Amino acid sequence: MLYSEKVMDHFRNPRNLGKMDDADGIGEVGNAKCGDIMKMYIKVKDGIIEDVKFNTFGCGSAIASSSMATEMIKGKSIDDALELSNKAVVEALDGLPTHKIHCSVLAEEAVKAAVKDYYDKNGIAYDKEKFAPGSCPTCGE
Amino acid sequence: MYIYADNAGTTKMSPVAIDAMTKCMNEVFGNPSSLHSTGQRAAEVLQKAREDVAEALGADFNEIYFTSGGSEADNQAIRSAALFGAKKGKKHLISTKIEHHAVLHTLKKLEREGFEVTLLDVGADGIVDPADVEKAIREDTALITIMYANNEIGTLQPIDEIAKICKEKKVTFHTDAVQAVGHVPVNVHAQNIDMLSLSGHKFHGPKGIGVLYVRKGVPLFNLIEGGAQERGRRAGTENIPAIVGMAAALKEAVANMDENMVKIAAMRDRLIEGLSTIEHSRLNGDAKKRLPGNVNFCFEGIEGESLLLLLDEKGIEASSGSACTSGSLDPSHVLLAIGLPHEVAHGSLRLTLCEENTPEQIEYIIKEVPGIVSYLRDISPIWEELEKGEKKHVI
């Protein structure tokens, strides 16, 4: 099988799927041209990500990666969420095919983008370096 | 319900072909180059299969070269015509933007070797205009290679007109007929085709075997050097069981073609009708000038791979021009060539039918697809923008 059981589980039954009307931060990454867009919503209270939701346009591994990423940051502090790496997502999914690794990169970036939006909206200062618009390893965008 | 609707990807071998092949593996194992009885028996069986294949194509038996499949046949035909052209100073090759990669990548390589390649556009209907072919021909054109039927959107190209132009202008004409042979009538002599490629596994025959037809008088160069098999033009011990299996499948396909075409086209048209009710969807490729079994749709706002995986869960096996399925991230070059924007090209679904499919299966597909499309649109950020009017619908 192309995908692990974990990937298929998260693809079939995505966790935290949907929109959030009263989100504190929204991040959207990816690009329709190359076939993948992730939109992530976070609800933050006292520096803790209380709730998270996502919508994804993309392949099986894009949907599974976003689902897994939301699960990994839900209930965590923002600092912890910012530590989430695409590697951790891939590991949690029991691996991804090589040409699908970029989907996990998008998931990592979606989390960062949502946090950045939250910081921007609330006038919280942050280290711009950390949020350097990560160029996609695959398409360079 | 289990539905195999990826017959353009590959087909299930017919029992007739499996039997012919298994019988051959057990009884006709000889090397046809060997002088002894076992070898000569193999040589006879090979000759019979060659004649059968020739008959099915309207060719002479000594115009048939067995290859390991469609890709090899395409490579050999194009490289051969290019090399013989170059000897006469002709280094211009003409093809279309919607060819299979076996053709496109071979042309790309020849381009790097100093040939000039013109890739013709096709219309929004996925069909090349013979007038464009005629206009593209130059003094130094060595070859025109245009596929008989497209593997993604199923469009049938105006092969008769193109071949006639080539004949008049004295340019060698090759057609990749991998998707056509066994499905629609083909007669190489009547249609003035100089070279034609086909592949066994696309019409319920075995994999790893194909044919390059080369009209008598058209020179052929070896892609694989070695023994004197295939009249010295393709080395390697002949794959008799596969050749026999392919010949059996082709004979069967041709014998049942008229009947199958009507039956399959009816299912195709019903499927197109049913999927067309999904809003912001579109059929890719001309509705009528297409293979009897090909249905190819785009659904705006969704991505092809997820659609395929969810269909598979429902027992429906299909394919997509979507990049994600092939290990590359570029969407189908065919869908781009017919003018679809990237984001729409990512949301394609190809259902390719054969005579084994049933009207009940078609109704089941029509029932299941809309729900899956809706679900994927619901979770798609693009669809949200489209619906909110933040982005314009393309289809």
Next chain:
Amino acid sequence: MYIYADNAGTTKMSPVAIDAMTKCMNEVFGNPSSLHSTGQRAAEVLQKAREDVAEALGADFNEIYFTSGGSEADNQAIRSAALFGAKKGKKHLISTKIEHHAVLHTLKKLEREGFEVTLLDVGADGIVDPADVEKAIREDTALITIMYANNEIGTLQPIDEIAKICKEKKVTFHTDAVQAVGHVPVNVHAQNIDMLSLSGHKFHGPKGIGVLYVRKGVPLFNLIEGGAQERGRRAGTENIPAIVGMAAALKEAVANMDENMVKIAAMRDRLIEGLSTIEHSRLNGDAKKRLPGNVNFCFEGIEGESLLLLLDEKGIEASSGSACTSGSLDPSHVLLAIGLPHEVAHGSLRLTLCEENTPEQIEYIIKEVPGIVSYLRDISPIWEELEKGEKKHVI
């Protein structure tokens, strides 16, 4: 009695291989590039076969490239090494005079394209001297390709020594092991082999399928362009049934190798002993450093084809280095390379055994050959001259 003794020509498929293949044709018909269950099932089966083949060769699975046979593998390996060599200004290729035509003709073609080819002599025993290989290496040597075992006279080449020299001198080493794999131990990593070709039908597997092993780090160019199969290095829908059949046959051959080698070599040695009693005959190739199943004799004063036809009448299926069997009139380049004069080279007989042959069959052959040889000598004007002393016996 019916005796098939042309196993170097091709083998009868083993029931295990036929079963594996037939099962696959019926059950695993998918295209491994397809995402749906049927396709993914095929991808799994393909991966398993790749691992099995790799294990049998002492390679990693991602060093295995499936091809349509030994000829294609030879062509791709040699052309690839030549092209990558040329990029670095290395345009010298080394091989031997006794290679298979798949190698020799590819080299000949490269020569016409501007490469320089050194074809090493072999000794009267049919074996190349590693010292000659070492001496032939130049600064601009891109490739050394030397067969593992010769297909006509069965001689085993000093592959370990040659590969070691190549490793020291940093020259890519390819070996055509079509006649060796499945018959004698081969371990590509342990033996420092960079590239190796094999063919399924030489060890009771299917025809039309082979392997090119390419060590990790050695660049590989495509002979067949198109889809991204075989990690982008060999286009064409994977021939899963044949790959599975070959893997099954190879596993079986390797598992029984020790036992078979002893059994077959004993029959070989008895056959050599028996045929040696015929006067003015000689064994071609070293008596010990040869494939367990290979017996190759020359009988002065007769011509190979007539011998084969008469043997066939007696139920003995064999082959000959004789020209007539291959459509060319030149005697075997291998027999000439070991120093036989033309007239003797025409009178050769190759009997190649497998584990299916029996000691009774060997005795039958030993009983029948002398009479046929005598008969042909009786009707031969050359023999008359030899007997009268007008010409000198060569052997």
